[in-house]
Amino acid sequence: MQQVIIVIHLIVVLGLVGVILLQRSEGGALGGLSGGGGVSGFLTGRGQANALTRATAVLAAIFFTTSLVLAILAGVNRAPKSILDTAAPSAGAPAAPAAPASGGVLDQLRQLENQGQGGTPAPKQP
Incomplete structure (x- = not known):
């Protein structure tokens, strides 16, 4: 159904x-390409402008209708999701972040660095 509407x-x-490119503009863009055989007045002057304007309005209405139908069809199959409904973290990941130490971020980084080097304290810089 959706492919047919697309x-x-x-x-x-x-x-x-x-149709928009065939309409006469102020500069005359492609409006002169429709031919000059004005037998019945349909393709000349006001007749052409009225027909192209009407065709533009009809095609625009169909365009908006198909756009709305496609948007509705796209939203029908989508299930509402929430971040709170996501699965629990895996067993390897920590359940909650570690509580921050009272010393600040730099002290925490130094402690992590010391733990990676075997636990020897890093020399303090003057």
Whole structure:
């Protein structure tokens, strides 16, 4: 279902881009590419502008509709998650962080360094 709506959405997007590029702009961009055979007045002047404006409005409405439907379909299958519902930490990880020592961060780092060197105290610097 979702893939079909995505394909329709992409076709509408391409059509919308094409219709917008065919419209006459102030600079005349690609508006002159529609041909000059004005037999019935449909492709000339106001008739062309009205048809392209109407086509743009219809394609824009379809674009917004398919966008909303895709957003709704994406949200239906998503289960709500919470960080509090996550699994407990593994056995190798500590359950809670160690309580900080009263000496400060630098003293803690020195203690950790001493533990890594076999427990000998590090010389204090002047």
